[in-house]
Amino acid sequence: MIFTGLDIADIRFPTSRELDGSDAMNPDPDYSAAYVLIRTDAGDGHEGHGFAFTIGRGNDVQAAAIASLRPYLVGRSVEAVLADLGGFWRELVHDSQLRWLGPEKGVMHMAIAAVVNALWDLRAKRAGLPLWRLLARMSPEELVDLVDFRYLSDALTRDEALQILRDARPGWAEREEHLLSEGFPAYTTSPGWLGYDDEKLRRLCKEALADGFTQIKLKVGADLADDIRRMGIARQTCGPDIRIAVDANQRWDVPQAISWVRELAPFDPYWIEEPTSPDDVVGHATIARELAPVRIATGEHVANRVVFKQLLQLDAISYVQIDASRVAGVNENIAILLLAAKFGVPVCPHAGGVGLCELVQHLSMFDYVAVSGSMQDRVIEYVDHLHEHFVDPVVIRKGRYVAPTAPGFSATMRPETLTEYAYPDGPVWAAPATAEAGATANGATTPPTGAPGVETPPAEVAVP
Numbered sequence: 001m002i003f004t005g006l007d008i009a010d011i012r013f014p015t016s017r018e019l020d021g022s023d024a025m026n027p028d029p030d031y032s033a034a035y036v037l038i039r040t041d042a043g044d045g046h047e048g049h050g051f052a053f054t055i056g057r058g059n060d061v062q063a064a065a066i067a068s069l070r071p072y073l074v075g076r077s078v079e080a081v082l083a084d085l086g087g088f089w090r091e092l093v094h095d096s097q098l099r100w101l102g103p104e105k106g107v108m109h110m111a112i113a114a115v116v117n118a119l120w121d122l123r124a125k126r127a128g129l130p131l132w133r134l135l136a137r138m139s140p141e142e143l144v145d146l147v148d149f150r151y152l153s154d155a156l157t158r159d160e161a162l163q164i165l166r167d168a169r170p171g172w173a174e175r176e177e178h179l180l181s182e183g184f185p186a187y188t189t190s191p192g193w194l195g196y197d198d199e200k201l202r203r204l205c206k207e208a209l210a211d212g213f214t215q216i217k218l219k220v221g222a223d224l225a226d227d228i229r230r231m232g233i234a235r236q237t238c239g240p241d242i243r244i245a246v247d248a249n250q251r252w253d254v255p256q257a258i259s260w261v262r263e264l265a266p267f268d269p270y271w272i273e274e275p276t277s278p279d280d281v282v283g284h285a286t287i288a289r290e291l292a293p294v295r296i297a298t299g300e301h302v303a304n305r306v307v308f309k310q311l312l313q314l315d316a317i318s319y320v321q322i323d324a325s326r327v328a329g330v331n332e333n334i335a336i337l338l339l340a341a342k343f344g345v346p347v348c349p350h351a352g353g354v355g356l357c358e359l360v361q362h363l364s365m366f367d368y369v370a371v372s373g374s375m376q377d378r379v380i381e382y383v384d385h386l387h388e389h390f391v392d393p394v395v396i397r398k399g400r401y402v403a404p405t406a407p408g409f410s411a412t413m414r415p416e417t418l419t420e421y422a423y424p425d426g427p428v429w430a431a432p433a434t435a436e437a438g439a440t441a442n443g444a445t446t447p448p449t450g451a452p453g454v455e456t457p458p459a460e461v462a463v464p
């Protein structure tokens with residue numbers, strides 16, 4: 001049996017038309033997936049699906065990066081590759097010519113994530129297990145073989161990782177049962193987008209409480225007076241017992257982060273997320289020290305395990321926010337889960353976008369069963385967008401993720417979505433513009449209106 005194809009699709013959703021997903025740095029995202037579909041000649045009907053998440057322009061660049069990995073897979077033995085996904089990961093990450101484009105960060109690393117995650121999807125489907133369960137049933141030795149310890153051994157050695165996994169063995173079957181009956185805690189970001197007015201914020205806060213959430217998150221960082229007012233509305237609506245996290249999406253310099261969050265402190269923010277550049281490890285440590293006991297969270301734009309290692313070594317974060325498709329897929333996220341366990345820091349994944357909830361739930365559930373063994377202070381982000389496009393969408397019940405039971409990584413999009421939202425020729429993008437949000441049919445390649453130094457082209461100009 002060999003791999004016969006690696007197909008790529010540029011899938012974009014016109015989310016900017018409703019300001020869904022709007023924050024201080026990303027005012028008009030069009031949630032997108034550079035989507036991968038891996039085929040074999042096994043004749044068992046199984047395909048591997050995966051994707052890199054982007055927010056519109058550049059999704060074609062991401063797709064091109066994925067295409068550069070095609071020669072690594074097509075024609076290779078399915079059994080050999082799936083049996084050694086640690087070795088295959090190293091082949092991709094250590095390609096010396098492609099590595100030059102990073103190293104181990106950005107578009108090329110995200111491309112590897114898409115392919116590696118699609119292979120995990122295929123492996124789990126062939127095993128007849130949801131990914132979290134497949135991983136939880138692997139031995140500690142098999143799991144550490146998936147991890148590249150290069151650059152980690154000053155903080156976490158292979159032997160320490162093995163010990164963490166062995167220590168987590170007792171009770172795993174009970175935790176699996178607990179997960180299946182109770183699910184995993186979630187929090188919701190749906191009320192908090194920056195583009196929503198006060199009335200919508202108030203209504204969505206009430207809905208979140210009615211749905212059973214005990215934590216919500218608000219986007220902040222564009223205007224201090226607005227943030228104080230919106231935090232006040234959220235706190236008044238939710239009461240004192242609901243955790244309200246805030247997220248600045250990298251908007252601030254270090255001193256500004258400190259002064260801004262001090263202004264919000266009277267409203268008891270639970271954590272402050274992405275206060276500054278994700279590369280600024282020392283800056284995060286400074287902010288954490290100055291703002292304690294307010295907790296710092298980051299990770300959705302942390303490029304790789306090496307940056308996570310430094311954030312943990314410097315006590316710069318209280319929560320590790322893994323993302324399923326920014327670092328190089330399942331393998332690198334296992335490394336990060338192990339690092340977090342070593343430092344005793346809870347993992348609270350980033351999700352939302354399109355499909356990120358579907359993917360990352362598996363990693364948190366694996367963490368609970370086989371790595372940290374705990375749900376204490378652990379929550380998975382939930383955003384109520386675009387789940388209808390997936391064959392096996394997430395299910396939220398009483399503010400918790402229901403453990404998926406369908407085989408695979410929950411990554412498979414519905415076939416009609418892959419047709420309708422194909423960019424730029426699918427019917428959603430080829431349709432006439434909707435006037436109210438100022439969007440155009442070619443919105444995703446039109447530079448943002450009014451952005452500094454960007455000339456806004458007339459709407460009728462076709463963008464190549």
Ligand SMILES: [Mg+2]
Nearest residue numbers: 247273274300
């Ligand atoms: Mg965030």
